[in-house]
Amino acid sequence: MQLDEFFVTGEPLIYAGMVSIALVTAATIFILTYFKKWGWLWREWLTTVDHKKIGIMYLLSALAMLFRGGVDALMMRTQLAFPDMNFLNSQHYNEIFTTHGTVMIIFMAMPFLIGLMNVIVPLQIGARDVAFPYLNALSFWSFLFGAMLFNISFVIGGSPDAGWTSYTPLAGAAMSPGPGQNFYLLGLQLSGIGTLATGVNFMVTIIKMRAPGMKMFRMPIFTWSTLVTSFIIVFAFPILTVALALMTIDRIFGSQFFTLTGEGLPMMWANLFWMWGHPEVYIVILPAFGIFSEIIATFARKQLFGYKAMVWSMILIAGLSFLVWVHHFFTMGAGAFVNSVFSISTMLIAVPTGVKIFNWLATLYKSKIQFTVANLWALAFIPSFVIGGVTGVMLGMAAADYQFHNSYFLVAHFHYVLIAGTVFACFAGLVYWYPKMFGHKLNEKIGKLSFWFFLIGFHVCFFPQYFVGLDGMPRRVFTIIPEWMPLNVISTVGAFGMGIGFVIFVYNIYYSFRYSEREQTGDSWDGRTLEWATPTPVPFYNFATVPHIEDHDAFLDMKKKGKTTFEEDKLEPIHMPSNTGHPFIMMGIMFIASFGLVFEWLWMAIAGLIGVLIMMGIRSFDYDDGFHVEVDEIKRTERSARGL
Numbered sequence: 001m002q003l004d005e006f007f008v009t010g011e012p013l014i015y016a017g018m019v020s021i022a023l024v025t026a027a028t029i030f031i032l033t034y035f036k037k038w039g040w041l042w043r044e045w046l047t048t049v050d051h052k053k054i055g056i057m058y059l060l061s062a063l064a065m066l067f068r069g070g071v072d073a074l075m076m077r078t079q080l081a082f083p084d085m086n087f088l089n090s091q092h093y094n095e096i097f098t099t100h101g102t103v104m105i106i107f108m109a110m111p112f113l114i115g116l117m118n119v120i121v122p123l124q125i126g127a128r129d130v131a132f133p134y135l136n137a138l139s140f141w142s143f144l145f146g147a148m149l150f151n152i153s154f155v156i157g158g159s160p161d162a163g164w165t166s167y168t169p170l171a172g173a174a175m176s177p178g179p180g181q182n183f184y185l186l187g188l189q190l191s192g193i194g195t196l197a198t199g200v201n202f203m204v205t206i207i208k209m210r211a212p213g214m215k216m217f218r219m220p221i222f223t224w225s226t227l228v229t230s231f232i233i234v235f236a237f238p239i240l241t242v243a244l245a246l247m248t249i250d251r252i253f254g255s256q257f258f259t260l261t262g263e264g265l266p267m268m269w270a271n272l273f274w275m276w277g278h279p280e281v282y283i284v285i286l287p288a289f290g291i292f293s294e295i296i297a298t299f300a301r302k303q304l305f306g307y308k309a310m311v312w313s314m315i316l317i318a319g320l321s322f323l324v325w326v327h328h329f330f331t332m333g334a335g336a337f338v339n340s341v342f343s344i345s346t347m348l349i350a351v352p353t354g355v356k357i358f359n360w361l362a363t364l365y366k367s368k369i370q371f372t373v374a375n376l377w378a379l380a381f382i383p384s385f386v387i388g389g390v391t392g393v394m395l396g397m398a399a400a401d402y403q404f405h406n407s408y409f410l411v412a413h414f415h416y417v418l419i420a421g422t423v424f425a426c427f428a429g430l431v432y433w434y435p436k437m438f439g440h441k442l443n444e445k446i447g448k449l450s451f452w453f454f455l456i457g458f459h460v461c462f463f464p465q466y467f468v469g470l471d472g473m474p475r476r477v478f479t480i481i482p483e484w485m486p487l488n489v490i491s492t493v494g495a496f497g498m499g500i501g502f503v504i505f506v507y508n509i510y511y512s513f514r515y516s517e518r519e520q521t522g523d524s525w526d527g528r529t530l531e532w533a534t535p536t537p538v539p540f541y542n543f544a545t546v547p548h549i550e551d552h553d554a555f556l557d558m559k560k561k562g563k564t565t566f567e568e569d570k571l572e573p574i575h576m577p578s579n580t581g582h583p584f585i586m587m588g589i590m591f592i593a594s595f596g597l598v599f600e601w602l603w604m605a606i607a608g609l610i611g612v613l614i615m616m617g618i619r620s621f622d623y624d625d626g627f628h629v630e631v632d633e634i635k636r637t638e639r640s641a642r643g644l
């Protein structure tokens with residue numbers, strides 16, 4: 001292979017990308033060396049198994065990915081604003097909608113939510129960490145290395161260009177030669193391992209590690225949403241793993257699972273993809289529902305209305321999410337009967353979802369609502385998400401979908417659910433739990449400014465797309481006809497409004513770090529659930545003493561009864577796991593193996609896999625049992641954290 005095939009050449013945008021990557025890398029290395037921070041980085045972050053730190057690393061990476069996916073989005077919107085724009089050519093446009101969609105769903109939305117789960121769920125259930133802290137670190141590094149592998153395709157080898165759905169035969173070796181599509185397959189495969197492990201980890205954590213007295217139906221609703229999501233992950237991700245593996249074998253070793261020749265079944269890919277893909281959209285929406293429920297209850301200062309109905313509707317949604325996948329390709333030609341079945345199952349999902357909407361409204365009804373920034377995101381979610389949901393039911397009608405299919409109506413629909421649902425929830429959750437993580441709130445004024453820019457920008461961007469879709473504009477086209485221009489111009493203006501909102505959001509992090517008042521208490525919002533019972537910043541062992549839970553809204557109950565998580569006479573040494581560099585190194589080697597496979601350099605892939613096996617062997621003989629935090633140290637830590 002020639003060097004100019006290895007590096008992507010010929011595009012000014014990409015040269016600029018390369019230069020900025022080189023500059024950022026050099027600057028990072030310089031700063032770490034100059035301030036002698038390498039040891040700190042290794043000890044505190046790269047080797048950590050603490051769920052709170054892992055969560056924070058997830059959140060930082062997700063914000064970076066939101067930036068990347070956002071830049072992609074703005075480039076596409078610029079190209080689509082006017083007819084005959086020459087900003088992106090057709091090939092480049094294809095690459096960008098592919099990386100935008102994949103990055104946003106796999107490397108932004110999911111890690112953002114998993115980051116919040118990591119920080120919060122153990123605290124909400126009174127646990128000292130997740131069930132398998134080592135595995136948790138492994139999950140994070142597999143995600144990060146997978147994301148890096150996918151992202152470097154932009155400058156090395158070339159980006160995938162077959163859409164985030166990667167349909168065969170288009171994505172097969174015959175029609176998409178070169179490494180681009182392999183980056184998609186292996187980037188997703190690598191990070192998927194971590195997601196699957198996260199599902200197992202949280203399932204066990206929530207089922208086995210709750211504080212005494214916390215029955216299932218006393219669990220906070222965000223914890224419930226995490227549990228249900230973990231079940232979806234554990235059942236859905238193996239389908240993706242297998243499908244990706246089959247396509248990898250097709251492309252690299254010439255098998256014929258999804259090809260047109262050799263009796264392959266191209267539509268089999270579409271089926272497998274959406275058998276994972278539809279549950280996937282619930283993996284990114286159920287935790288969002290959980291976050292909104294917590295926030296709405298806190299700021300309505302009321303118990304969540306219909307708690308049990310909320311839980312059961314999540315379980316029902318999770319079950320139904322596995323039974324609707326064909327609605328993504330009604331036009332496949334499965335026939336009227338099959339389409340009717342899937343049409344009905346799709347529309348059924350609206351029932352439990354409607355139950356949730358009414359319960360949120362009932363929680364707010366006749367309450368003293370506090371309009372904090374976190375709550376504004378939650379309140380804006382309700383009507384915005386309803387628009388996305390209702391148009392989803394429209395798409396679910398098979399006959400009507402023959403018209404809507406592959407049009408901007410669909411693009412508008414899924415951005416309405418993914419942004420007004422997932423992204424609003426990510427922002428809401430980050431703002432709400434920020435003081436728990438960093439010991440100070442985000443500034444409310446700047447927060448409101450970013451909220452309004454983003455909210456208005458969002459509706460201005462996506463509402464017109466429903467209509468331009470009904471006017472016949474198809475998705476995944478790189479240029480438009482003059483009739484579609486007015487609505488597209490409006491849409492692009494909205495997109496830049498959201499961009500400004502995002503920049504203000506990030507600026508707020510910097511501003512608040514410099515100027516926000518440090519929190520004295522761990523209970524920033526007069527909270528109801530157990531995460532607010534710990535001091536802030538949370539000691540690494542979380543709870544000095546684990547309380548006995550007697551009610552849902554456990555912390556509210558504790559406050560009434562004057563109980564704390566620091567009962568000096570009940571202190572005992574706390575057992576904690578040791579830090580380890582293994583997960584980082586193991587996934588680093590896995591990255592090398594995957595990179596080899598992307599370029600079909602088998603020697604490199606095999607050497608990498610052997611390296612991973614050796615790391616597994618070493619881990620098997622690792623008898624490190626962790627360490628104990630002595631009572632004296634706990635007392636000292638708690639007294640200083642609580643200002644006693």
Ligand code: HEM
Binds near residue numbers: 474
């Ligand atoms: C800043 C806000 C955003 C803007 C302006 C935006 C814009 C776009 C545009 C222009 C397309 C290409 C449509 C086409 O040509 O067919 C697209 C596709 C897509 N977007 Fe977004 N988007 C945004 C945020 C998001 C978010 C947050 C997610 C997910 C969480 C997301 C998921 C997707 C997906 C899955 C696709 C389909 C890609 C494909 O066709 O393969 N987008 N978006």
Ligand SMILES: [Cu+2]
Binds near residue numbers: 277324327
């Ligand atoms: Cu679906």
